[in-house]
Amino acid sequence: MRPSRRTGDGHASRLLSALALGAAGAWLLDPVQGQRRRMMLRDWATSRGRALARFAGKGGRDLRNRAIGTIAETRGRLAEGEVPDETLAQRVRSAIGHACSHPSAIEVEVQDGCVALRGPVLASEHRRLLRAASGVRGVRGIEDQLRIHESPGSEPALQGGAYRPARAHLQPRPGTALLGAAIALGAGVVGARRARSRLAFASHGGLASERSRRGGAWEREPARSSAGEHHTVREVMTTDVVACPPDASAASAARLMKERAIGDVLVCEGDHLEGIVTDRDLAVRVLADDQPRSDRPLREICSPAVATVRPDDAIERAVELMKERAVRRLPVCEADGRLVGVVSIGDLAIERDRRSALGQISAAPPSA
Numbered sequence: 001m002r003p004s005r006r007t008g009d010g011h012a013s014r015l016l017s018a019l020a021l022g023a024a025g026a027w028l029l030d031p032v033q034g035q036r037r038r039m040m041l042r043d044w045a046t047s048r049g050r051a052l053a054r055f056a057g058k059g060g061r062d063l064r065n066r067a068i069g070t071i072a073e074t075r076g077r078l079a080e081g082e083v084p085d086e087t088l089a090q091r092v093r094s095a096i097g098h099a100c101s102h103p104s105a106i107e108v109e110v111q112d113g114c115v116a117l118r119g120p121v122l123a124s125e126h127r128r129l130l131r132a133a134s135g136v137r138g139v140r141g142i143e144d145q146l147r148i149h150e151s152p153g154s155e156p157a158l159q160g161g162a163y164r165p166a167r168a169h170l171q172p173r174p175g176t177a178l179l180g181a182a183i184a185l186g187a188g189v190v191g192a193r194r195a196r197s198r199l200a201f202a203s204h205g206g207l208a209s210e211r212s213r214r215g216g217a218w219e220r221e222p223a224r225s226s227a228g229e230h231h232t233v234r235e236v237m238t239t240d241v242v243a244c245p246p247d248a249s250a251a252s253a254a255r256l257m258k259e260r261a262i263g264d265v266l267v268c269e270g271d272h273l274e275g276i277v278t279d280r281d282l283a284v285r286v287l288a289d290d291q292p293r294s295d296r297p298l299r300e301i302c303s304p305a306v307a308t309v310r311p312d313d314a315i316e317r318a319v320e321l322m323k324e325r326a327v328r329r330l331p332v333c334e335a336d337g338r339l340v341g342v343v344s345i346g347d348l349a350i351e352r353d354r355r356s357a358l359g360q361i362s363a364a365p366p367s368a
Helices: 007-030 034-079 085-096 122-136 174-205 251-260 279-287 314-325 345-352 359-365
Strands: 107-111 114-122 141-149 211-214 216-221 264-269 272-276 329-333 339-344
Touching: 034 107, 034 174, 085 107, 085 114, 085 122, 085 174, 122 314, 211 264, 251 264, 251 279, 264 339, 272 329, 279 359, 314 329, 339 345
Parallel strands: 114 141
Antiparallel strands: 107 114, 211 216, 264 272, 329 339
16 A cells, blocks of 8 residues: 555654754754854844844834824814814925925915915925825815916926825835734734644545445545544444345355445345345355355344444544444444444445555545
8 A cells, every 4th residue: 555645744744854953953953163153142042132132122002103193083083173274274384395395386275174285386296285285184275276287397386396195105004014014924823724634534534435336336425524534433334235035045145245346235134134244254254164054044144232322422432432342343223223324444444544554545446
């Protein structure tokens, strides 16, 4: 049986981890340079820790100030009534100072909340300037009386100067960076947990498929999601049961076992279980007899006291019963004794751990 690729990858990753740890230990514990390297590593870790603490402090203060500013802005918008024209004019001048390269060339006049803008402005800055002015709290309307120029040309007011964007456009704020780092860390933790859950699910039955035999062909069901994980015997049992009446001969049971590639035949009277005949029963009770008779009826060689489970019993119940009775298969019967299926140790091995040796052997198709 070839090991699965997943198992090989796991061994390779553990080997690489062990090699990396060994190399790191040799580098740090070198008798000549080890002490100096450890000191360098300690200093580097101390420096990084202090830098991280400063970054966290700046980010926390920035977030706190942003929150205070947002609250104050919201209160101002909700509670503020009429804004004096002079105050509104100062607000507009402050806003357009970051929207154009020559704010001193713009004349601002305010009357009853309506702002009139006059003066020369470059065409590339015209829309940005109007957006900045209209976004000021308290502005009711904008009267555009600006003279638009494609280039500074000979206009004295447009000579020199430089566009001065707001500080937020120049560099990321510490609070934003801290929030982004926290989100990235949280996403990494969630991703690691999901990957671990998927690996554990794949290792303990997520890829296991129920073994069934219909029409002589072995079929494998697709892998189930964690939402469809098996919990009861009904979900893992084989319903295609091979049964014989009590008066059938041992030879007919042996032929059935050969044709169907199975190791046992249930003995049933109608739908009710009477016993079970295994390949071992045929070998010990028929072939090992002094005068072997292949025509002996199954009622004489079957095991009548058969341990059974019900379809709604937990898988753990079937496992414990197999351990207690030292058997490899259990018939599944309803409360009225009606036979509905059979569950084998191979079915449980596939369900519990497909990567185990027994699970891999049981999941493989029968040999000819």
